[in-house]
Amino acid sequence: MNLKNRMRVMSVMAIAAMTGLNACSEEQGAATNLATTNQDLIGTVIQQNLAQPISKKEQLSMWMTVNGHRFEVILEDNFTTQALIAQLPLTLYLEELNGNEKHGQLSGTLPTDEKRPGIIHNGDLMLYGNQTLVVFYKTFSSIYSYTRIGKLEQPEELQKVLGSGNVEITFNKD
Incomplete structure (x- = not known):
């Protein structure tokens, strides 16, 4: 529910x-x-x-904008996403790491429910620790633990849009 x-x-x-x-x-x-x-x-x-099936309109979502491209993020129904939504709009400077992710520090901490996903997917949005927001743009295996925040809709162009260096990303509700 x-x-x-x-x-x-x-x-x-x-x-x-x-x-x-x-x-x-x-x-x-x-x-x-x-x-x-x-x-x-x-x-x-x-x-x-x-x-009643959960329609897309009833799902929790937010928008991520990077380099003029806008992606819808379908959010998990958890305390972490609720705390993140309370901080919106939010602009972060994300740094490149390992050729598969961009990560940046939030100004405060968020509640966590860390799990080892095993496989990270292109378009996953997760929290590492209690303060590091991570956008993944490649699918790969991982032994690290994260709190799942959400998943980008149609992330096929994400790697190209993010580019190879550091990037500024804005998250907002509309």
Whole structure:
């Protein structure tokens, strides 16, 4: 379930809980009927949200602009991306490293959930440690751990657009 759907379910559950607490002071019969109604409402909302496929419009995304080219980044639904989004718009100077990535330091730290991906893909956007943003422009094997932030849509031209040296990249919401 994506973040938007989770928020809907949590809102309904909170309303149901508050209504249920209020009903405790009512007559027993009315409270029982209200509890049943709340359970039915919660069940219906959950079923509707699970039945709806996540459309591209509901996905979390941002834009990355480099050398006049704009790439959409489909973001992971995690605390790291939420913290990064809170910093947008953001312009970073990224340095070339190993002929397969550009990396740059954020002004502050982000929460992490590091994992070893094994394979890094062209277009992956990840966090190394808690402060280094990395844009990968080649696919390769890696033993390092990263927190996944997102993936660029249509990264085929990314290596050419980034060039061989250091580069300035801007991230924004629209």
